[in-house]
Amino acid sequence: MQAVLTGDVVGSSGLSPEDHRKVVHIVKSAADVFPDAVVGSVDVYSGDSWQMLLSDCSMSLRIALYLRASLKREKAFSVDSRVSIAWGEADMKQVNMERISESTGDLFTVSGRGLKTLKKPSLMGFSSSEKNCFPWP
Amino acid sequence: MNSALHLLDVLVRRWSPHQARTLAGTLLGKTQMEISGETGVTQSTINKSLQTAFWPDIEPILEEFETLSLMGK
Numbered sequence: 379m380q381a382v383l384t385g386d387v388v389g390s391s392g393l394s395p396e397d398h399r400k401v402v403h404i405v406k407s408a409a410d411v412f413p414d415a416v417v418g419s420v421d422v423y424s425g426d427s428w429q430m431l432l433s434d435c436s437m438s439l440r441i442a443l444y445l446r447a448s449l450k451r452e453k454a455f456s457v458d459s460r461v462s463i464a465w466g467e468a469d470m471k472q473v474n475m476e477r478i479s480e481s482t483g484d485l486f487t488v489s490g491r492g493l494k495t496l497k498k499p500s501l502m503g504f505s506s507s508e509k510n511c512f513p514w515p
Numbered sequence: 516m517n518s519a520l521h522l523l524d525v526l527v528r529r530w531s532p533h534q535a536r537t538l539a540g541t542l543l544g545k546t547q548m549e550i551s552g553e554t555g556v557t558q559s560t561i562n563k564s565l566q567t568a569f570w571p572d573i574e575p576i577l578e579e580f581e582t583l584s585l586m587g588k
Contacts (some may be wrong), residue, residue, distance in 0.1 A: 411543070436584040437518075439577055444542040446527055446528065450535035463520075465584070494558070502524040504516045 379508070380468045381435035382489035383442055388501065389425040389457040394478075397455045401426075404448050405459075412441055421478040424497065428459075429479045429489070442502065458465040458501060464493030466507030516580075523576055526569040532557035537561055541570060 384508055387401055401435035405428045408418040415437040420430040442461040449457050474480040484507040492505040530538060541551040547565070549559045565571070 434572045436581045437582045437586070439543055443527065443573075443577070445541055446541060447530065447535040447539040450530050451532050451539055456532050456535075499528070500521055500524055501528060502520050504520050 379435040379465055380390075380485065381432040381438040381466075382464050382468070382485050383432065383438060383445075383461055383466070383491045384427075384428065384486075385428045385442075385459045385461040386428070386447070386493065387457050387459050389455075392424040393455055393457070398425075400452070401455070402451065402458060403447065404452075408441060408445055411444070412437060413417040414486050416439060418443075418475045418478060421480075423477075427479075427487075427508045431473060431478050431481070433467060438465070446501075460493060460496055460501045461503075462496065463502070463504045464489035464507060465490055465504075471509045518578075519576055523573060526573060530568050534564050537564040538568055538570065541565060 382409065387405070390398060392399060394400065399420045406420045408430065409419045414433050415432045417431040417433050420428055422428045422439055430441075442463055446459055446461065449459055454510050464485055466488065468481070468485045472481055472483040472486075488505050488507040492503050496503045520587050536554065537556075540553070545553075547561045550556070550561050554561075556564075580583060
């Protein structure tokens with residue numbers, strides 16, 4: 379089963395252009411750190427939003443935590459990220475490998491919706507586009 | 516699952532930059548000695564950082580999440 383992580387960086391509005399570039403680099407570098415899990419590249423859009431497709435959903439929480447740790451570790455700005463984790467099957471015919479965020483299909487829709495419905499102060503949520511795809515309620 | 520993630524999130528939100536640096540390495544499977552070698556921070560400080568960052572509480576949740584996801588395939 380695959381997973382789509384959708385997120386946006388929290389606290390990025392006050393960053394200098396240089397620090398903002400560092401944040402984008404950190405988010406994008408997840409594809410280099412987890413090359414076997416991240417399909418293609420991490421898509422960063424609208425300044426502080428990002429989305430990635432994972433070939434293996436079992437890595438989804440670890441990568442979400444790693445990304446947040448990588449952002450929070452920076453003493454100069456120490457930003458965080460909201461993350462919506464969604465599991466499901468992606469129809470690869472609907473996946474835009476150049477721009478993951480322009481992909482379509484239930485898995486991408488559910489992940490994006492999960493981010494919109496995250497309630498403050500929570501920064502992390504889980505959902506699935508498949509019914510009964512995991513063995514817990 | 517969202518209840519467990521919510522509690523996990525509460526812990527993650529409290530990570531300091533120093534704790535987050537240690538956790539980033541730990542999440543990649545690095546040992547305390549390896550992180551110590553890379554950062555120049557003593558192993559005992561790394562260990563203390565993991566404790567105060569709630570890693571002993573986070574690791575079982577992460578492992579359960581990964582195990583269950585493999586079962587769900």
